[in-house]
Amino acid sequence: MDKPGIHSGRLTSEEYRKNFSDIKPAYGTHEATIEASRCLFCEAAPCITACPTDINIPSFINRIATDNIEGAAHTILESNILGGSCARICPTEILCEQACVRNKEPECVPVNIGRLQRFAVDNREGTSHPFSRNDTTGKSVAVVGAGPAGLACAHALARKGHDVDLFDAREKHGGLNEYGIAAYKLVEDYAQKEVKFVLEIGGITQKFGSKLGTDIQLDDLRNQYDAVFLGLGLGDSNKLGIENESMDGVSDAISAIAELRQTSDLGSLNIGQKVVVIGAGNTAIDIACQMKRLGAEEVTLVYRRGNEQMSATEHEQKFALENGVRILTWMKPVALETRSSNNQSKDQKSHVTGITLERTHLDDNNRLKGLGEYKTLEADTVFKAIGQSFLEGCFSGSQPPTLIKGRIQTESGFKTTLNNVWAGGDCIEGDEDLAVQAVEHGKQAAQSIDCFFQSTPLQNASLQNASLQSRSLKSGSLKSHAPEKKERDTHHG
Amino acid sequence: MADLTSNFLGIRSPNPFWLASAPPTDKAVNVYRAFEAGWGGVVWKTLGEDPAPVNVSSRYSAHRDIHGNVMGINNIELITDRPLAVNLAEIKQIKIDWPDRALIVSLMVPCEEESWKRILRQVEDTGCDGVELNFGCPHGMPERGMGAAVGQVPEYIEMVTRWCKENTKLPVIVKLTPNITNVVIPATAALSGGADAVSLINTINSITGVDLDNMVGYPSVGGKATSGGYCGSAVKPIALNMVAQIGRNQQTSTIPISAIGGIGNWKDAAEFISLGAGNVQVCTAAMLNGFKIVEDMIDGLSRWMDSKGYRTLDEFKGAALPNQTDWKYLDLNYKTIASIDQDACIQCGRCFAACEDTSHQAISMTPLSKNDMAETTLKVGIERQFDVIDEECVGCNLCQIVCPVDQCITMVEQKTDKPYQNWTQHPNNPMREC
Numbered sequence: 035m036d037k038p039g040i041h042s043g044r045l046t047s048e049e050y051r052k053n054f055s056d057i058k059p060a061y062g063t064h065e066a067t068i069e070a071s072r073c074l075f076c077e078a079a080p081c082i083t084a085c086p087t088d089i090n091i092p093s094f095i096n097r098i099a100t101d102n103i104e105g106a107a108h109t110i111l112e113s114n115i116l117g118g119s120c121a122r123i124c125p126t127e128i129l130c131e132q133a134c135v136r137n138k139e140p141e142c143v144p145v146n147i148g149r150l151q152r153f154a155v156d157n158r159e160g161t162s163h164p165f166s167r168n169d170t171t172g173k174s175v176a177v178v179g180a181g182p183a184g185l186a187c188a189h190a191l192a193r194k195g196h197d198v199d200l201f202d203a204r205e206k207h208g209g210l211n212e213y214g215i216a217a218y219k220l221v222e223d224y225a226q227k228e229v230k231f232v233l234e235i236g237g238i239t240q241k242f243g244s245k246l247g248t249d250i251q252l253d254d255l256r257n258q259y260d261a262v263f264l265g266l267g268l269g270d271s272n273k274l275g276i277e278n279e280s281m282d283g284v285s286d287a288i289s290a291i292a293e294l295r296q297t298s299d300l301g302s303l304n305i306g307q308k309v310v311v312i313g314a315g316n317t318a319i320d321i322a323c324q325m326k327r328l329g330a331e332e333v334t335l336v337y338r339r340g341n342e343q344m345s346a347t348e349h350e351q352k353f354a355l356e357n358g359v360r361i362l363t364w365m366k367p368v369a370l371e372t373r374s375s376n377n378q379s380k381d382q383k384s385h386v387t388g389i390t391l392e393r394t395h396l397d398d399n400n401r402l403k404g405l406g407e408y409k410t411l412e413a414d415t416v417f418k419a420i421g422q423s424f425l426e427g428c429f430s431g432s433q434p435p436t437l438i439k440g441r442i443q444t445e446s447g448f449k450t451t452l453n454n455v456w457a458g459g460d461c462i463e464g465d466e467d468l469a470v471q472a473v474e475h476g477k478q479a480a481q482s483i484d485c486f487f488q489s490t491p492l493q494n495a496s497l498q499n500a501s502l503q504s505r506s507l508k509s510g511s512l513k514s515h516a517p518e519k520k521e522r523d524t525h526h527g
Numbered sequence: 528m529a530d531l532t533s534n535f536l537g538i539r540s541p542n543p544f545w546l547a548s549a550p551p552t553d554k555a556v557n558v559y560r561a562f563e564a565g566w567g568g569v570v571w572k573t574l575g576e577d578p579a580p581v582n583v584s585s586r587y588s589a590h591r592d593i594h595g596n597v598m599g600i601n602n603i604e605l606i607t608d609r610p611l612a613v614n615l616a617e618i619k620q621i622k623i624d625w626p627d628r629a630l631i632v633s634l635m636v637p638c639e640e641e642s643w644k645r646i647l648r649q650v651e652d653t654g655c656d657g658v659e660l661n662f663g664c665p666h667g668m669p670e671r672g673m674g675a676a677v678g679q680v681p682e683y684i685e686m687v688t689r690w691c692k693e694n695t696k697l698p699v700i701v702k703l704t705p706n707i708t709n710v711v712i713p714a715t716a717a718l719s720g721g722a723d724a725v726s727l728i729n730t731i732n733s734i735t736g737v738d739l740d741n742m743v744g745y746p747s748v749g750g751k752a753t754s755g756g757y758c759g760s761a762v763k764p765i766a767l768n769m770v771a772q773i774g775r776n777q778q779t780s781t782i783p784i785s786a787i788g789g790i791g792n793w794k795d796a797a798e799f800i801s802l803g804a805g806n807v808q809v810c811t812a813a814m815l816n817g818f819k820i821v822e823d824m825i826d827g828l829s830r831w832m833d834s835k836g837y838r839t840l841d842e843f844k845g846a847a848l849p850n851q852t853d854w855k856y857l858d859l860n861y862k863t864i865a866s867i868d869q870d871a872c873i874q875c876g877r878c879f880a881a882c883e884d885t886s887h888q889a890i891s892m893t894p895l896s897k898n899d900m901a902e903t904t905l906k907v908g909i910e911r912q913f914d915v916i917d918e919e920c921v922g923c924n925l926c927q928i929v930c931p932v933d934q935c936i937t938m939v940e941q942k943t944d945k946p947y948q949n950w951t952q953h954p955n956n957p958m959r960e961c
Binding site: 067068071074075076077078079080083099135136138139140 | 593594595871873874875876877879880892909910911931932933
């Protein structure tokens, strides 16, 4: 390869194995029992409120403590059918574990809820699916997007007895869990195992390679099915808005992570020597850490604001530092550098050799301003991880639902402005972009669709209210503190 | 430094911590290790007549708390299963090697005077300091008319004690079983028989649990289980009560007591002594932790005595007994109510659940709005405040018991301006005395 520094096979197979093994290994029974005994079994437990899917956390932990693992798993899965992956990828430090009263003095250490949840789901003894399907209703639903929102929606609908066709543009189902989560967070093909588990309910038909707007059209689905759920995710990566973004060596973090997740041989990936990541979300952290673990010598994460404003949690930032990633703040990219090489033929695209950054600050009006002070970092690889956007093109040729701030607008029950179309997950406006949040959307949309089929208004008014309240309360309380200042960026997890 | 020297029935030991008659005191090798570790005395594991009994395999089982800590253990081991002569020879040698330590020999033979006479002669020959009559062992031996089978019949206690007193000059300690209704009755019987002291409690009849896969209790011996003797920290409250009952009873108040039952540290020992015990015997704590735990028992007791100004054990022996009374003499006008330290409260709500569900609905839970929240509060989750409703609180202590934070809930004495009034004086009592 004519780009010195970029090559495959940087590490030994043992190093790859070690670097990409589970970062949070599973609890054994003894560890789980001891940790479970730390739960105080709080009254009106704050951790339940903090969980977007309202898992009855003290209840499942108590069941672990009493050696009722099957009951613990059932409690979790009843609220969150993707409880297994959420246990692994949720930013628990800003959700349930942040709310744990053990955070307070004198202990200052929360109960490790995530790992206990994983223990319960992983150690279910029953080989059969924990839920059974109602008699078939004859109603059919098209669920578009087989990520956390779509899977949760499909499962809940199938459970009610409706028939579901589950579409996804990709060759595998699972969405971000399959393509977007750092490899060491979901090891041993967990996303696929979980998809298989969800499908055990029956009544769900998988459809692959079906991209909305290309292979399937919303108008057609609305005619062919009794209802449609859109769990489309965010298909488009944001651009830096500087020249030469398509230069060799400059790419989207999301695509790189997907490639990494899908390869069967990490040693075959071409990895640079000097890697720069632009962004401050968990995607930025994930690509930076994975590059480091694939053997990149220098990985620098660049963010135009300060650590406080990063949407990656403190825990994630610390993890990056532990992985040897350098974090540069108050710097914004202004130009991609390249050096023409003598043996480069004319038709060959130039390759990135560096990136020029400008120092930034907040002016008196709290606006981000460049200071006119520049610095160029050498780089053979640049990843953009500055957030993703909803790809509106998927509605071309069909009647689109109303969008708001570039995403799909939903009302109560996650209904869109189209009469038989619901939506949830990252593609809708309003919530944090978290897998666990998407699961809740899918779950509640299924409930709403089921009520729609019964031609009755939502029976459970309290559920509807609770959901609205919890949405506003949770996002409100999240945003009212540190994340308020944070820039919107992809969390995933 | 406080003087921990113990003088129990004229038997001197450098400290009041004796090892109770049990598996840890069955052999010379154990007892040498115990004395090296610092134990003040040993009650040798019960001797019987030859041929020695045979013990089974699988002898103990545990009752654990939710954290996996052992609260109590259950034991089905019988008295010594070694030949009498071997034990006697070892006892003799140890007394020569460790003359400053107390060495008592526990005995259990059939209810015949000749048997007791014979073994007492043999034991006296070892030079030991005294004998303890095992009338308490609840497993195995009672089936053969010994142990608790004697201890549960006051007449037998008196009779055997008398035989022993008539046949030896050694001090005689009678070990009592708790598997009775009123411990004062066997204690009185021992006294009538001439006992120099009583020791209590022996172990409590128990089944620690059932193996639900195999439907057999613990410990299982080839698929069958038998009731065992329960001991360890879980039995301490029962033992304390029985020691106090003997100390408070007029007839038995003068009899020296060697206290046994769940003593695991210096505080436990001090509590038993404060309720009238002359010394203490330990077993389970040593079995679970090794003999080295005696170091802290000695050190802790000594430092505590220094802090309180007690120079000798006798200076606080029985000091808590006068405050142990009948319910009817408790002051009905005394009032205490719970107080929650809001700065220490972690908002788990355990106090609320306990009071609201099972007690007096005297704690309120108020969700806090964001404006009420302190700077340091969590970003997510509902903050709430728990307050005591003073008018409803009866001062039961349950909230304090369930609170996981030390000193967060305190019970505060209230001024009632009412004089002392007990049940014997209360107008609601039809039998009132005045």
